[in-house]
Amino acid sequence: MIQLTSRSKVVVDKKMSFKEKLYLPAIAKGMAITFMHMFKKAATLRYPEIKREFAPVYRGMHVLKRDEEGRENCTACGLCAVACPAEAIIIDGAERQKGEEHLYREEKYAAKYEINMLRCIFCGLCEEACPKDAIYLTDRIVESSYTRNSFIFGKDLLVEKMDDRIDISKRKKEYHID
């Protein structure tokens, strides 16, 4: 058998020696350990004041990115929906009309883009599947709600606002997506 840690101990069902049967030395040892812990730094963060930082690879609520000119990247190819193991994504494509060039980058765009946040398992496969740099998982948390329907997020919640762009550079760097 492979030794997994250096701290594992082989347990033997042998007869205990007299010293072990006394238990008191072992108890004293245990008490010394707990006493030493009294002087260690607490691992607690005082939550509402201090928030624990998310890992750069944290997978939270999705965002649909726009490019520098504010055009939506998504071209409704449907690869994310195909990749999704939970079948949480529904896309309806539509053709870009004349005069909409400032809204959508390619000739085709997603007229409807819905993610069911109750189905989503936040695996990040949609992000990996996307060829257009359009969908990313962020460090934002999906807020709780009382109704199931409110967890179906449409484009109004997913597409980033121009005045409130979501920074995903850290995540890109960590994952080497491109």
Add this chain to the structure above:
Amino acid sequence: MAILIFKIALILILFLISLGVAAYATYGERKVAAFMQDRIGPDRAGPFGILQPIADGTKMFMKEEIIPNVSDKLLFILGPCIFMVTSLMTSAVIPWGTAMEFGGVKYAMQVADINIGILYVFGVVSLGVYGIMIGGWASNNKFALLGAVRASSQMISYELAMGMSLIAVIMMSGSLSLTDIVTSQGDGKLWGFIPVSGLNWNIFYQPMGFIIFLICAFAECNRTPFDLPECDTELIGGFHTEYSSMKLGLYLFAEYINMFISGAIISCLYFGGYNFPGLSYLSTVLNPNIVALLSFGALFAKAIFFVFFFMWIRWTIPRFRYDQLMKLGWQILLPLSIINVLLTGGILTFFNK
């Protein structure tokens, strides 16, 4: 008349101190637990969370009082009352300090100096188990009944070894009065030759008896590793499963008072009570009232240390299995305490006289 006023004042002060210590022991328990588990513990109510006991107490009072339909209502209410009353009564015979002096008259810092003090303590402590038994039985709940049965059998088993280990102490002091036991530890040299006054403590003569007594005290207070009557994991709270609001509060509170009082009794029996090195010198130079307060402080500090010790053990050692508990009580502690009595008797006969 003056002595009556002094005694009533003393009773009131002791009552308030017991309640105050119990309240802050609940806070201390949570803090100690937190520190030993690398956490912070309650720190939101007031600076360092020192107002936490008030918040807890208010919560207990505001909660809904539920008396189960199928319970025996009179006994259900009587249970926590008995438990609380007995835990408070024990402090009556403890000598809390040297005598105070008002207007040339000496007043002992003890509510009642009865000559069988230690027997009184044992009697009252064994009454305490009725609180648990009645409460558990009256709840009409299987888990509560199991807890009550465990509590009573555990108390009976450990009271024996406790009494036996105590006999050795009584043999050394030659008296059942707690005052005599404490004063006998105040004078004389340690082991007959170490000249430190006020350090002639029984712990140096009775180490084995002390360990037996300490283990039994844990069992009597229903503290880990002997908290089988109320173990949350097996019996969802044991005898107080059905209790809510302040009745539950009384049970929990009385447990902490018990801890404090048993800490004080252990200090009286084995750690010299209110004696500390230098007490006899101080009493010649200082006002007797100040000396009395100092000696009270010494006993209080020892008792508080034992409360801490109780918590320290709780967060170190896991709970016993029931058969292990019985085996330890009957097959190990009882024979050991009898051997201790024999040894003490032999040494007293051959070396002291």
